[in-house]
Amino acid sequence: MPFNDSYNVNMKKKYIFIIWAVALALSFFLDKYFLAIQNFRNPVLDSVMTAFSFIGSWIIIPILIVAIFLWKKQKPLAPVMLIGLGISELLMQTMQLTIPRMRPTTIITKYSFPSGHASSVFSAVPVINRNFKVFRYCWLALAVLISFSRVYLGVHYLSDVVAGSLLGYGITLFFMYLEDKTSFFKKLTRRF
Secondary structure, three states, X not given: OOHHHHHXXXXXXXXXXXXHHHHHHHHHHHHHHHHHHHHHOOHHHHHHXXXXXXHOOOOHHHHHHHHHHHHHOOOOHHHHHHXXXXXXXXXXXHHHHXXXXXXXXXXXXXXXXXXXXXHHHHOOHXXXXXXXXXXXXXXXXXXXXXXXXXXXXXXXXXXXXXXXXXXXXHHHHHHHHHHHHHOHHHHHHOOO
């Protein structure tokens, strides 16, 4: 890749993180307004949002990720994304234990910051965006719908899902960077 293109890609990534950081800061102020969504709940939307929330669970997302990689036969990228998913899950669990933020509703007793659903689904975005361009907008739409479903169902604040999405995206992007520099997983998966 020529220097100019590499520079543009790096600048684009920096802008994405700056925009995400601003969105996270703003989301803390918008939390109370997004809770007003609870006033518009209805049985049909409840079912739809519950389905999206289920798709975003820790079980379904890894299955979708593995299916995409098996279909496209991109073996070295599967461990990058799964490790990104695992590390973001570990960090999310640690943060939920150390940041005692109560959920908007008391249906679930675990703390809410950051959202694990948003973290897991957004951990796939960097790899899909770069290597599976056909799926990138579909996956991004799925990620946004899963994250929104958590706010709609009253189990997370807006800032929880923005923080979770930033965490998942950032961790996987870091592991992609390491793979680009070292080709560790590429060398490892040649044996299989």
